[in-house]
Amino acid sequence: MTQKVLLTGNQAVARGFWEAGGVIAASYPGSPTVEILDSLKQYKEIHSKWSTNEKVALEIAIGGSFAGARSMVSMKHVGVNIASDPFMTFTQVKTKGGFLLVVGDDPGLSSSQNEQDTRFFSKFANCVVLEPADPQEAKDMVKDGLEISEKYHTPVILRLTSRLCHSRGLVELKDPVIKDIEGFVEDQARYCMLPPYANEQQYFMKERIEAVKEYSPQYHLNQYHQRKSDTLVITAGFCYSMLLELNPNISIFKLGMVYPLPIDKIKEISKKYKKVIVMEELLGFIEETLKLDNIEVIGKDIFPFTGEFTTDSIREGLEKAGVFLENSKKTGENIQVPNRTPMLCSGCPHRPIFHILKKAKALVVGDIGCYSLGILEPFEVLKTNISMGASLGIIQGMALAHKEANKVKPLVATIGDGTFFHSGLSGFVDIAETKENITIIVLDNRTTAMTGGQSTPTTAEFTKEESYTLSIASILKSFGIEDIQEVDQFDYKNARKVIREAMKKQGLSVIIATRPCALNFKIKEPYFYVDENICISCRSCIGVNCPPISMKHYGDKDKKNSYIDSTMCVGCSACSQVCPVNAIKRSPREKEGK
Template sequence: MNKKVVLTGNQAISRGFWEAGGVVASSYPGSPTVEILESLKNYPEVYCEWGTNEKVAFEVAMGGSFAGARSMVSMKHVGINIAADPFMTFTQIKTKGGFILVVGDDPGLTSSQNEQDSRFWAKYANIPVFEPSNPQEAKDFVKIGLNVSERFNTPVLLKMTSRLCHCRGIVELSDREEKEIEGFVAEQSRYCMLPPHANKQQYFMKERIEKLKVFNNELDLNTLDEVEGSDTLIVSSGMPYECLKELNVKASILKLAMVWPLPIEKIKNLSNKYRQIIVIEELMPYIEEALKINEIEVKGKEYFSFTGELTIDEIRKGLEKLDIISKTDVNETDVEPEEIPSRTPMLCSGCPHRPIFHILKMANATVMGDIGCYSLGILEPFEVHKTNISMGASLGNALGVAVAQNRSGKKKPIVATIGDGTFFHSGMTGMLQLAKTKENITVIVMDNRTTAMTGGQETFTTGDYFKDRDSYSISIPEVLKAFGIEDVTIVDQFKYKETKEAIHAAMKREGLSVIVTTRPCALNFKIKQPHFYVDENICISCRSCIRTNCPPISMKQYPGKDKKNSYINPDMCVGCSVCSQVCPVGAIKRSSEANS
């Protein structure tokens, strides 16, 4: 097959895994790598499933490798933090079936709470890292990585970035190559990492990394673009290399495909031919520091940013400082791009989180936030979340804050919010910690039946709404009661008054109170009721409805009116009714009532 198609980086990874005879793939949804598993659903030969969290997803793929099947796990960069426990022991094991760990880093914090550099995990774990620079390489490097994994009995990390995951490029397709699966063969010295077995594996890892160094020095994927007469060598990889090529720099460029362990001997030999060596890499000075440790004099982060994406403009600025290019080299016809108007992210029309945030804001509650769509509760106009750290952190944070404030004589009610996806990911252990607390803590579990922020993937409560699917469904209230938590209240948050009373009452009670909200995601479940409208003759322009921050609601100058009144866009309204319930004068009415 020589067919060429346009694929995103994520789609190319999926295709590469399929072509390489991949069998087991798992993941936890997190931008920018969500599309990898979604795309794999198109390949029936591959078993693919969302894990409860990244640790479980890693362990599923690891089990596939134990049985001799080519396996892959994908996650965003912070997901490695969750998967680190099995990851750091799995690296000691002589890998059987090829194993690829695909990680999506997020330079510039497009959709993340931090900006960590995943290359350091591979160095820490003594495994190789491949870093593609375009979708074709993303596909190819998956296949090469699986071969390297089996040849050297090692997991392989494939490092992607947000831009590379989502960019599109021409990719040449190939047929699938089936690989025989031997099955699991019991071998305790290989798979049981307890002393003395694990002690011996330290030597295996040391020998393996030395062999990988030799391999990388001979790897033809590391390409050298030589410029005759140049006294400068630029070492780069990934997307920065693609941006660098756009500048047509009059310098030789060494593009690395495998960025750990580095081809030190190759670079040392090249260094003798050049007056200066420059490293251009995103985020931390990973390559730069490794070269300096090996007594190769290089320049890098003093000229290029340690944070954010290294765009063409950012690389140009650094090269200008180094006198590699001058401002006169820039095409005078280049036009400065117009500034793109900023758009504050907001919850969707009919989002069931909105009434909860409105109630908490009006109550002036101290709220510990968590990761998900409801993270938008940090932003205007709600600004209710006072913390946003990591998956499930709201629960432990709430307990710590409550205890500290109580001991200091500054006791006050503490509220924590968490979604259903996050509850199952890493919230249940936090709930167990809270189960018998005497502190005044209210936890609101906002069960909207989906992992909404990453595209509507299923959670363990989704089956309640998709009866036609073979979906496993769990009752969160029953789970909480099994933990020994007795104060559990179930509310329909679109019944605004009842929900408000339940939250206020819970905040007044000592000990742990849990409220579980039941309205599903309006977007994922395509929920739409007859829309509401404003009777401008009754509206008093108090803006109570505006404060719910629902996208269809705005202020409008009606004909014959001296001041603006509220207006609801009927095409956007999904009929959730919250605005009508907060209106103090009954000016907001359902359209079906007007027609009856």
């Protein structure tokens, strides 16, 4: 009997790679694709690892493919920007072992700083893109993609979206196949992309895409559902699954391979309909391609160009096109969902740093990580947020512009340990000799916390579970940076003194905040409580924005005093150190269950 289990899209990708005889997998953590590599850890036959950044992860998978092993790299959409340098050259190479680039796009920016559409990389890189509609197809397309990669000697992009990554569906499990690994066979014309060889590969890429175009109409996950209707909807991915929820009485051509498109087949089918609608999230990738081939369609003039599609937005778009769905009611009517502002966890070591910087009225250049939440209330201390490691270049350019405009002021940048190794090293090399008044705070919490607590090169320093560890201070000293100080940010007064003094110095000052992530390392100390008879209701503790702290009435008191929920407090002490009257005290006993 065939076994079926509920899997998320991410878990299905991992399972599909194992079933397809995958050998090498690498990734850099980024939502929505983090769970793929986490899920691969259960398959001991697969060599899977977190890499320093997406570029390195892609290069590891390239090496596996060169040696004839089926290889996969996974990342979020903005990670493709980091990996595009080797990818745009690798796509010229005749792929040996099947190669899959799994990308999680993020319509609606659930956890991202932009909303780019990875499908456009396929045209740029002359490679195939598959787009699954549900977890079963996600698993199947991993195997399909690896086989297409080996047959046509091309890298294949498997494009997911946030909703598919995290949605669950029934997936049929199969036994794994075993693929022989030949090993690397020397062939400079194939693997060395210098002009004499690379020029010839331009023609190979064109021939390769033409060959895949002939295969595309036969791809089994391109599916045509014909009904008695004068309307055809062409769609792909999770949009198709949401369209089915509306049970529309219209014909649907669901694409599994979105590049190259089966143009001739679409032309043939489209002739049967008065109205042809393209439904796709983000940019009009399919729509534009069809219009260039003189296929009359509508799409982005009725559907949103941004954000994640819902059944309601799909219905509204179809209604704009004159397609009315019977027995279909809006799902979002009268549903009040309370807003929940993202906030740092209880005991987060970033909290004292933001509190100090806000009180100092510092101009702070931000970066990507948990500390991006410093942009939001109540801190609102980070003033820029662009991309991984960008704070180091931005602050340097800003300082030079201020100098030119005679508006010299102290500037501060923040960067985490994960981002430091991902994209910060080159920035530090460039800024090492600056003469401007710049302070950089490295928030070394020993983990890539924003994406679930994956390790960084400094993790072992705290856990002592691994022998390999790097010292950020030692690395920076090797760059020629001399003014480096390490602080425990939970020693609030000293941390404040060090930061404020650094802001007054000319030249570069680096402060490394050394407290580890309280959530990832399960750090708990005896909790704090408020002595309501001392508390003056000044709300200084509220300003640190820690989840356990609120205001409440004690007995018959006229006004509210501070209150700390002991079940949430992890004993970080930040609130007690900002209290001006010492009303917040540590419990003499540890929390029950510690």
